[in-house]
Amino acid sequence: MNANVTGQLARRNSIVPVSRHLLYIAQNAFDRPTLVIDSQAVARQYVALAQGLGRARIHYAVKANPEPQILRRLTRMGANFDAASRAEIEMCLAAGAKPSQISFGNTIKRPADIAFAHEIGITHFAVDALAELDKMAVHAPGARVCIRLLVEATGADWPLSRKFGCSATMALSLMDRARELGLVVSGLSFHVGSQTREPQMWADTLDQVAKVWQMAKAGSHALTLLNIGGGFPASYGSEVMEPNRYAQEVMALVNARFPDAVEIMAEPGRGLVAEAGAIAAEVLLVSRKDANDLHRWVYLDIGKFSGLAETMDEAIRYRITTDHSDEQAGPCILAGPSCDSADVLYEKQLYQMPLELKSGDRVVIHSCGAYTTTYASVGFNGFPPLDVVVI
Amino acid sequence: MNANVTGQLARRNSIVPVSRHLLYIAQNAFDRPTLVIDSQAVARQYVALAQGLGRARIHYAVKANPEPQILRRLTRMGANFDAASRAEIEMCLAAGAKPSQISFGNTIKRPADIAFAHEIGITHFAVDALAELDKMAVHAPGARVCIRLLVEATGADWPLSRKFGCSATMALSLMDRARELGLVVSGLSFHVGSQTREPQMWADTLDQVAKVWQMAKAGSHALTLLNIGGGFPASYGSEVMEPNRYAQEVMALVNARFPDAVEIMAEPGRGLVAEAGAIAAEVLLVSRKDANDLHRWVYLDIGKFSGLAETMDEAIRYRITTDHSDEQAGPCILAGPSCDSADVLYEKQLYQMPLELKSGDRVVIHSCGAYTTTYASVGFNGFPPLDVVVI
Numbered sequence: 001m002n003a004n005v006t007g008q009l010a011r012r013n014s015i016v017p018v019s020r021h022l023l024y025i026a027q028n029a030f031d032r033p034t035l036v037i038d039s040q041a042v043a044r045q046y047v048a049l050a051q052g053l054g055r056a057r058i059h060y061a062v063k064a065n066p067e068p069q070i071l072r073r074l075t076r077m078g079a080n081f082d083a084a085s086r087a088e089i090e091m092c093l094a095a096g097a098k099p100s101q102i103s104f105g106n107t108i109k110r111p112a113d114i115a116f117a118h119e120i121g122i123t124h125f126a127v128d129a130l131a132e133l134d135k136m137a138v139h140a141p142g143a144r145v146c147i148r149l150l151v152e153a154t155g156a157d158w159p160l161s162r163k164f165g166c167s168a169t170m171a172l173s174l175m176d177r178a179r180e181l182g183l184v185v186s187g188l189s190f191h192v193g194s195q196t197r198e199p200q201m202w203a204d205t206l207d208q209v210a211k212v213w214q215m216a217k218a219g220s221h222a223l224t225l226l227n228i229g230g231g232f233p234a235s236y237g238s239e240v241m242e243p244n245r246y247a248q249e250v251m252a253l254v255n256a257r258f259p260d261a262v263e264i265m266a267e268p269g270r271g272l273v274a275e276a277g278a279i280a281a282e283v284l285l286v287s288r289k290d291a292n293d294l295h296r297w298v299y300l301d302i303g304k305f306s307g308l309a310e311t312m313d314e315a316i317r318y319r320i321t322t323d324h325s326d327e328q329a330g331p332c333i334l335a336g337p338s339c340d341s342a343d344v345l346y347e348k349q350l351y352q353m354p355l356e357l358k359s360g361d362r363v364v365i366h367s368c369g370a371y372t373t374t375y376a377s378v379g380f381n382g383f384p385p386l387d388v389v390v391i
Numbered sequence: 392m393n394a395n396v397t398g399q400l401a402r403r404n405s406i407v408p409v410s411r412h413l414l415y416i417a418q419n420a421f422d423r424p425t426l427v428i429d430s431q432a433v434a435r436q437y438v439a440l441a442q443g444l445g446r447a448r449i450h451y452a453v454k455a456n457p458e459p460q461i462l463r464r465l466t467r468m469g470a471n472f473d474a475a476s477r478a479e480i481e482m483c484l485a486a487g488a489k490p491s492q493i494s495f496g497n498t499i500k501r502p503a504d505i506a507f508a509h510e511i512g513i514t515h516f517a518v519d520a521l522a523e524l525d526k527m528a529v530h531a532p533g534a535r536v537c538i539r540l541l542v543e544a545t546g547a548d549w550p551l552s553r554k555f556g557c558s559a560t561m562a563l564s565l566m567d568r569a570r571e572l573g574l575v576v577s578g579l580s581f582h583v584g585s586q587t588r589e590p591q592m593w594a595d596t597l598d599q600v601a602k603v604w605q606m607a608k609a610g611s612h613a614l615t616l617l618n619i620g621g622g623f624p625a626s627y628g629s630e631v632m633e634p635n636r637y638a639q640e641v642m643a644l645v646n647a648r649f650p651d652a653v654e655i656m657a658e659p660g661r662g663l664v665a666e667a668g669a670i671a672a673e674v675l676l677v678s679r680k681d682a683n684d685l686h687r688w689v690y691l692d693i694g695k696f697s698g699l700a701e702t703m704d705e706a707i708r709y710r711i712t713t714d715h716s717d718e719q720a721g722p723c724i725l726a727g728p729s730c731d732s733a734d735v736l737y738e739k740q741l742y743q744m745p746l747e748l749k750s751g752d753r754v755v756i757h758s759c760g761a762y763t764t765t766y767a768s769v770g771f772n773g774f775p776p777l778d779v780v781v782i
Contacts, residue, residue, distance in 0.1 A: 063771070063772045063773070066770075066773070084730040084772040085773035086773070087773030087774070087775070088772065088773035090773075105730065107676075108676050108690040108726075110675060110692065110728075111750070111751070128680075129676055129678030129679075130678065131677055131678055131749065131750050132676055132678070135750060150680055161732045161733065162680060163726055163732050163734070164730075164732065165680070166678070166679075167680055167681035170682060173682065284499050284500070286520075286522055287520030288520075288557075288561070289541055289553060289556070289558055290557065290558035290561050291564065299499040301501065305766065312703070335499075335554055337499050337501075338454075338475065339496065339497050340454075341554050342703065343554070344552055358522065359502070359522050359525075359526060360502070374768060374771045375696065375768050375771050376769055377766050377767060377768055378765060378767055378768070379457075379478065379765050380454065380766050381454045381475040381476055382474070382475055382477070382478030382481075
C-alpha cells in the first residue's frame with residue numbers, strides 16, 4: 001500500500017471505519033479493471049433498509065448485481081428477489097432461494113419464461129398490457145398478477161422513461177380482463193424513479209397510486225398487495241439520507257395511504273449494493289490535443305462499454321479518487337480505452353483530476369456496486385468484461 | 392418459410408439476387424436474437440473496396456466484427472488488419488494473419504500490449520500524445536509510429552468526438568520528440584467521421600492533412616505513409632454509393648494531394664461488414680399505455696444492451712422488416728426487453744410498424760454486421776449476448 005493511500009485511510013479512520021473494499025483495493029494489484037464489492041456492507045445495508053421498511057418485504061432487484069455470493073448472502077438473511085428473466089430466476093434458485101421468494105417483475109416476458117416460472121411455483125408476476133395478460137393466461141393459468149402503473153414524473157434524479165406501466169384507466173381494464181381470463185389480480189406496482197433523494201418526493205406518486213387503488217376496490221377488485229418498487233438512493237459523492245430513516249419515512253407515507261394493503265413489497269437494487277463496491281482501474285494516458293489546450297484528456301482502462309454504461313449522457317457522475325488526491329487538480333475530459341469515439345465518460349461537465357496524474361496511476365471509482373458488471377460488453381475492442389471480486 | 396416472406400423474396404428476386412443471410416433467416420428458427428452474417432458478401436465488399444482503393448492497402452477494423460470466420464476469410468484474401476488491443480491482435484494471428492499484416496491503431500495502449508505487439512513483430516503503431524511516445528520508446532524501441540491528427544468536423548453522418556488525434560502543431564512536436572526518442576515517424580493518420588456519405592466530403596479533411604504533411608516535410612520529416620482511416624458508408628436503408636466507385640473517388644482526391652505518399656492504408660470496418668448481416672429477433676409485446684394512446688409500444692427481445700448499442704441517441708436507425716411488411720403500418724415506440732428504463736430504441740422519432748404486429752412475430756433488423764456482437768452486454772437482466780451464425 002503506498003504512503004498516500006495509507007495516509008488517506010488513516011485520516012478516514014478517525015471518523016468512520018475504513019471500508020473493507022477500499023482497503024482490499026489499496027492492498028492488492030489487479031491486472032484489469034476490477035469491481036471489489038463487500039458482501040458485509042451489502043448485508044448491513046439490507047438490515048438497515050429492512051428495519052426502516054418495517055412490514056414491507058424486500059425483493060432485491062437482481063439485475064443491479066447478480067453475483068452469486070451476494071445472492072447467497074441475501075438468501076441466508078431471508079431476502080426475497082425480483083427477477084427480470086428466466087436466467088435471473090435460475091441464479092436465485094442456485095443461491096438457495098425458494099420460488100416463493102422470487103417475483104417475476106419484468107412486464108415484458110418471453111412466453112417460455114412465463115411457463116418456466118409458473119411451473120416451478122413462482123406466483124408473483126407483473127403485467128401492464130392486455131397482450132401480456134393473454135400470455136399469462138396461456139402459460140401461467142390462475143397466476144397472481146400485479147398491475148404496473150405508469151406514474152407521472154417525480155423528483156427523482158433520473159425520472160424513468162414511460163417504458164413501463166399503464167394509465168389508471170388501462171389498469172382498471174386490465175383488472176377486469178385478468179378476472180375474465182381466470183387470473184388473480186393481487187395489487188399494484190409502480191416505480192418512483194431512480195435515485196429519489198427525499199422521502200417526501202414519494203408523496204405525489206403514492207397519491208396517484210392510492211387513487212387507482214380506491215377505484216379498483218370500488219370496482220370490486222379486492223387488492224391486497226402494494227409493490228412500491230425501487231428508487232432508494234445511493235450516494236455517488238453527495239450526502240444521502242441514512243437508509244433506515246429514509247425507508248421509515250417512505251413507509252410512513254405508504255401506511256397513511258394504504259392502511260388496507262395486506263402485503264407490501266419493495267425492490268431496492270442500487271440502494272442496496274451500489275455503495276458496497278468500488279472499481280480499481282488505471283490511467284492509460286494523459287494528454288493534450290494541443291500545447292495551448294486548457295484542459296487535458298485522461299484515458300482510463302475502463303469506459304462506457306466495459307462497466308461504466310451509466311455514464312451515458314453523464315447520468316451518473318462517479319466519484320473518482322487517486323493517490324494524488326490531496327494535490328492540485330485541474331479540469332479534464334475523462335474517456336474510456338476503446339477505439340470508439342462515443343466512449344467518453346465526462347465531457348459536458350469537465351472532471352477535476354490531479355495535475356500530476358500520469359499513465360499507470362491507479363484510480364478508484366466509488367459506488368460501483370450496481371449496474372456495472374452485467375452491463376459490460378462481452379469484448380468490445382477485445383477488452384474483457386469487468387472482473388469482480390466479492391469479499 | 393411462410394408465404395409472406397417467400398413473396399417478398401420472390402419480388403426482390405426480380406431485381407437483385409436474394410441475400411443469403413436473409414434467406415437463411417427466413418428458413419430457420421432461432422431461440423434467441425441471432426446475427427446471421429454472410430462471409431461471401433463480406434468477401435464481395437472487400438473485393439469492391441479493394442478495386443476502388445487501388446494502391447491503398449486495406450486494414451480491416453477488427454472491432455467492427457471480430458468473428459473468427461470473417462477474419463479467416465479476409466486473411467485468405469490478403470487483407471491486413473487494424474487491431475485495438477492485444478486480444479484483437481491475437482484474434483488476427485489465430486485467423487492466420489502475420490504480424491506484418493497487423494497495425495495497432497488504438498492511440499490509447501496498455502504498456503504491456505505495446506510490448507507484446509513489438510515483441511511479435513508488429514511495426515505499425517498510431518500515436519497522438521507525448522506520453523504515448525514515451526510508452527512506445529520504452530516498450531517498442533525503434534518502432535514506426537504514425538501520428539494521428541484531429542481533423543475539424545466534416546459532413547459525416549456522425550462526426551467523431553475529439554477523442555482521438557491532436558492538433559497540427561502538436562503533431563509536428565510529436566514528430567520531433569519521436570525522433571529524439573529513437574522512434575521512426577512513418578506518417579499521418581486521421582478519421583473523416585463515420586458514415587461519410589459523399590466522397591467529396593473528404594476534400595476539406597484531406598486538405599487539412601496535406602497541410603500538416605507539407606509542414607512535416609519542411610521540418611525534415613520524410614513521411615511515407617498516409618492512413619486515411621475509415622468512414623466508408625454502409626446502407627441503413629437509404630441509398631449509398633457503390634463501394635468501388637466511392638473508394639475510387641476518394642482515392643482520386645487522395646492521390647491529387649499526396650502524390651509522394653509511398654504507402655496508403657485505409658481502415659474500413661462498418662463499410663466492409665455492416666450490410667452483410669441481419670439480426671433475427673422477435674416481438675415480445677405490443678401494447679398501449681392507455682386505450683386512447685395514438686401510438687403503440689413495441690417491445691423486442693433485443694435492445695440497447697444486447698446488441699443494438701448503436702441506437703444510442705437514435706444514432707443508427709436500422710431498417711426493420713416483418714412478415715406483415717405489406718400491410719398497413721402505424722407509429723410506435725420501439726424498446727428492448729430489459730427492465731431498464733433507458734433501453735428504448737426509437738422514441739424521439741417514432742417508428743412505423745405494421746398495425747397487425749403481435750407478440751411472437753419475427754422481425755428482421757437489417758445491416759447489423761458491424762458493431763453489434765461485441766457491444767452486447769455479458770448478461771444484463773440475465774439476457775444472453777447476441778448469438779452469431781456466419782454463413
